[in-house]
Amino acid sequence: LNLFASPPDCKFLCSICHAVLKRPVRLPCSHIFCKKCILQWLARQNTCPCCRKEVKRRKMVYVNKLQKTIGHLKVKCKNAEAGCLVTCPLAHRKGHQDSCPFEPIACPNEGCSAQVSRGTLAEHRQHCQQGGQQHCPLGCGATLGMTELAHYNCYLKLRESWSERQERSQRLLQGLLRRVRRVHRTSSLIRKQLAQLSHLLEDNAMREANTPTEGSVGAEAWGVQGQGSLEIEG
Structure with a gap:
């Protein structure tokens, strides 16, 4: 209530919180309260x-x-206690607060916890002990000192970083292609060796199939001797 330029009429006050009505609602009995206040009350009774x-x-x-x-x-x-003399309608108070030069604001410099008025923020940032490290205002993510920030071109830095990434990607791609070619040559050699081994096994199998066993050789020799003895007897 002490923020009003003149004391507000009692009909504008909430009977629960005793402050000026905020989002007023009327009950069937015609009494008016803040919406939040009456909902909290009705949650109990x-x-x-x-x-x-x-x-x-x-x-x-x-x-x-x-x-x-x-x-x-x-x-x-x-x-007002800090020195602001502005008075405005209650509905416009938030808009004024967003631009009031006496509104306390936290220092945006990383590591600085000071709160200064909006009107003195620029001067504070120039002399802030933590002002040596600030983020790029364009959002590239770089952390810079005050002297660097004045001459920093994040577009150029991002372009250089992009070029480095492109070169690194090309090197990785070329290395990958070399490995793929090496694997291809190795697999081709393995296929040739497997084909040669397959032919060798087939030749050995055919050779073994055409070579007579000891039993068959003995039977053939006995058959020849028997035939000779029969001819002599005759």
Whole structure:
């Protein structure tokens, strides 16, 4: 409430949180509360906090006209104690806060935990002890000092990095092709050797099939001798 330029009317206050209504909703009994406040209340008991009448959630309605009226109430900047003299409608307070020169902001320099006002941030960054290491503002990922950042061209660096990656990829591809050719030559040699071994085994098998065994040689010799003796007897 102390941020309002003048004390707001009591009809704009929530009976639960005692602050200015935020997203006001009206119950069937006509009492109005902040939406968040009344939902938290009804989670414990289903009666109106003021008149104790039973409340059904589906009968609650948003009071949009009241919301717009509250949005026109004049408020001071939340940085008024830091020196900001701006007053604006409550509905525009967030927009002013996003550009207020007295709004505290964390130093973006890596390793620095200081919080300074938006208006003095540029000066702080120039003298920040951690300002020697900053990320490239264009998002290339490089961490640079203040002097390097002034002359740094991340597009050129990225192009050089891309060229190095291309050359490395070409070298890897060429090495892979050499290995593939070597494997192909080795597999061809193995196929030739297997073919030669197959022919050799076939020749050995044919030779063994055509060579008479000792039993057959003995039988042939006995048959010749027997025939000779028969002829002599005759």
